[in-house]
Amino acid sequence: MKLWYSFTKELKLSSKGFYFYIEILMAVIIITVLLVFIPENIKNISDEYLMLDMPAAVEEQFISPLLSQDLDGEIEIVALELDKEMMDVRLIESEDQRIYLIDNRDNLIALSKKDRPSASAYISGDDISKLTYEYYIQGYESERLQNLYMIIHIEDIMTIANLASNQKVVALDADYDHLNSRESALPALLTFNGSMMGLFIIAAYIFLDRQQGIIKAYAITASRVWQYLMSQVLVLMTVTTLTTFAILLAVMGFKANYLMVILLLLPSAFFFSSLGLWVASFFTNLTQAFGAIYFLMMAFMLPAIAYFIPSWEPLWIKFLPTYYLIQGFKESIIDNGDMGFVLLASGIYLGVGIITFLLANSRFEKTLTA
Amino acid sequence: MIKVNGLSHSYNKDGKYAVKDVSFEVKEGEVFGFLGPSGAGKSTTQNILTGLLKLQEGEVTVAGYDVKHIKNEMFNRIGMSFEQSNVYSKMTAKENLDFYRKLFDVETKEPQFLLDLVGLGDKGNIKAGEFSKGMKHRLTFARSMINNPTLWFLDEPTTGLDPSIAADIKDIIKAENKKGVTVFLTTHNMYIADELCDRVAFIVDGDIKLIDSPKNLKMQYGDKLVEVEYIKDGETINESLSTIEENDKKKLQDIIGQSDIQTMHTKEATLEEIFIKGTGRGLI
Numbered sequence: 001m002k003l004w005y006s007f008t009k010e011l012k013l014s015s016k017g018f019y020f021y022i023e024i025l026m027a028v029i030i031i032t033v034l035l036v037f038i039p040e041n042i043k044n045i046s047d048e049y050l051m052l053d054m055p056a057a058v059e060e061q062f063i064s065p066l067l068s069q070d071l072d073g074e075i076e077i078v079a080l081e082l083d084k085e086m087m088d089v090r091l092i093e094s095e096d097q098r099i100y101l102i103d104n105r106d107n108l109i110a111l112s113k114k115d116r117p118s119a120s121a122y123i124s125g126d127d128i129s130k131l132t133y134e135y136y137i138q139g140y141e142s143e144r145l146q147n148l149y150m151i152i153h154i155e156d157i158m159t160i161a162n163l164a165s166n167q168k169v170v171a172l173d174a175d176y177d178h179l180n181s182r183e184s185a186l187p188a189l190l191t192f193n194g195s196m197m198g199l200f201i202i203a204a205y206i207f208l209d210r211q212q213g214i215i216k217a218y219a220i221t222a223s224r225v226w227q228y229l230m231s232q233v234l235v236l237m238t239v240t241t242l243t244t245f246a247i248l249l250a251v252m253g254f255k256a257n258y259l260m261v262i263l264l265l266l267p268s269a270f271f272f273s274s275l276g277l278w279v280a281s282f283f284t285n286l287t288q289a290f291g292a293i294y295f296l297m298m299a300f301m302l303p304a305i306a307y308f309i310p311s312w313e314p315l316w317i318k319f320l321p322t323y324y325l326i327q328g329f330k331e332s333i334i335d336n337g338d339m340g341f342v343l344l345a346s347g348i349y350l351g352v353g354i355i356t357f358l359l360a361n362s363r364f365e366k367t368l369t370a
Numbered sequence: 371m372i373k374v375n376g377l378s379h380s381y382n383k384d385g386k387y388a389v390k391d392v393s394f395e396v397k398e399g400e401v402f403g404f405l406g407p408s409g410a411g412k413s414t415t416q417n418i419l420t421g422l423l424k425l426q427e428g429e430v431t432v433a434g435y436d437v438k439h440i441k442n443e444m445f446n447r448i449g450m451s452f453e454q455s456n457v458y459s460k461m462t463a464k465e466n467l468d469f470y471r472k473l474f475d476v477e478t479k480e481p482q483f484l485l486d487l488v489g490l491g492d493k494g495n496i497k498a499g500e501f502s503k504g505m506k507h508r509l510t511f512a513r514s515m516i517n518n519p520t521l522w523f524l525d526e527p528t529t530g531l532d533p534s535i536a537a538d539i540k541d542i543i544k545a546e547n548k549k550g551v552t553v554f555l556t557t558h559n560m561y562i563a564d565e566l567c568d569r570v571a572f573i574v575d576g577d578i579k580l581i582d583s584p585k586n587l588k589m590q591y592g593d594k595l596v597e598v599e600y601i602k603d604g605e606t607i608n609e610s611l612s613t614i615e616e617n618d619k620k621k622l623q624d625i626i627g628q629s630d631i632q633t634m635h636t637k638e639a640t641l642e643e644i645f646i647k648g649t650g651r652g653l654i
Binding site: 005012221 | 517
């Protein structure tokens with residue numbers, strides 16, 4: 001009962017406090033950004049600059065399959081700017097690609113340097129099956145892409161295309177749904193909103209109480225230190241649940257699996273709040289603790305980069321606890337997501353959370369009133 | 371009620387002791403004053419007695435509980451009023467008391483009764499954050515009584531209060547003590563100690579220099595003096611004369627017989643003077 005009294009009191013106090021409104025504001029910002037600025041489906045249109053140095057008949061052969069995908073089936077003449085002068089170039093535009101055909105090699109190189117298109121090539125030859133490709137790259141392309149450029153033309157391009165089209169692709173889980181662009185942003189944002197804010201805010205709550213000497217008064221009662229700490233954790237878990245559900249409802253309606261979300265959310269919020277407590281136990285005020293908390297928050301944000309850029313996923317990133325939270329949120333909100341993964345992650349967060357809380361409690365019993 | 375034997379505490383465990391080998395005993399129903407200047411070790415001792423600091427060395431029993439292995443039940447029996455007010459500023463005075471009474475397993479006092487007692491009866495629904503310093507101090511004081519403590523720790527209970535409220539607080543302490551409550555009073559205010567305490571301990575540099583009743587200390591260390599102001603040959607003269615020493619006694623008789631006395635009163639040594647005499651240190 002004392003835990004309940006402490007929890008309701010802390011909840012009431014936090015609702016009158018500054019940090020509670022930071023969490024609410026964060027949720028409002030996330031909802032606004034997702035609904036107003038991020039479209040449901042972001043079209044990724046790439047630009048390519050090509051110069052075709054080949055007889056007209058071969059060029060026609062080369063262009064023909066590209067033109068078949070053009071939006072209106074016709075080549076357009078557009079102007080590109082180079083050295084403050086406009087030059088006419090041909091454009092073939094499909095749904096996901098704009099191919100500019102440039103007539104001069106020097107201009108191709110200069111425009112590639114200036115505009116940094118996703119691909120730039122000088123293609124020459126008298127026979128469509130024996131063309132020579134000279135790629136101009138920017139220098140930051142991945143080694144994988146550079147290797148691909150080197151091997152892609154070893155075989156006849158049509159042979160590769162035929163091989164690719166004859167390849168049988170079987171989906172292991174045909175029911176696995178896809179998230180749209182807006183929904184895809186949710187796992188990383190939910191992780192940031194809930195758990196990582198919790199890490200910072202619980203430390204702020206503790207330092208505020210310590211500064212006001214309230215903890216000393218609490219320590220001279222027949223209540224235990226762990227009840228005080230747990231009441232703070234419960235407040236964070238409650239606020240995190242409320243803001244997470246608000247964001248999910250606004251963005252996804254009732255599409256997400258809310259049972260799985262809460263099964264993941266509560267243990268993870270418990271773990272991150274306990275971690276915040278443990279870190280706070282080493283410092284006497286928020287200013288001192290800020291460096292450590294900031295470092296942790298930055299480190300914990302790195303899995304979000306791996307989430308948005310799947311090609312960058314070093315092994316060490318899997319040791320960061322937010323990695324599994326982001327993946328877990330994704331599985332929770334996607335139709336037919338991997339519930340086994342969510343349950344396993346929840347169990348691990350709960351287990352590690354209990355250990356972290358016990359460690360924090362042990363530290364606070366020695367230092368809370370100092 | 372309190373037994374302390376060989377208590378030592380070092381904050382950094384580096385051999386520098388905030389209190390060193392302190393021993394004393396507080397009897398049930400007694401008002402015990404723990405007096406000393408800032409940094410003398412008063413708060414350290416009190417924090418150990420109340421479980422706010424871990425006991426490092428020595429044996430300490432509080433209200434029958436071994437402080438080395440504090441049991442939660444101990445806190446049902448003790449109350450503490452802090453020098454620095456520490457109440458929830460965003461809660462009303464009544465809400466503050468209501469919350470704290472739920473944290474004890476014993477019968478508690480009604481918040482309104484306590485607020486009336488400390489003169490905040492009509493301020494119960496005002497947020498503590500809007501209180502003046504003195505009002506917050508009274509609320510902190512009231513909160514320390516909520517669980518009907520049998521052992522009451524008071525840290526500078528009248529600091530920052532105006533004289534009439536300070537007098538009320540002293541009356542409350544006296545009344546509670548009459549009911550059998552043991553009081554452990556930490557202060558550097560010798561006047562309140564003199565007025566309230568059955569016994570006092572003088573602590574300096576973590577070491578208890580003297581323990582006795584104020585009366586005995588005055589008998590032992592105080593001089594019995596008469597201060598007299600008189601006019602002789604048109605000149606006003608002030609003198610302090612001993613009522614024990616023969617020469618002074620004779621001089622006083624002469625002054626009374628031959629001079630025009632303006633004022634004359636006996637002067638008893640104050641606890642502060644005894645503290646300085648007994649410890650060789652001032653109170654600041």
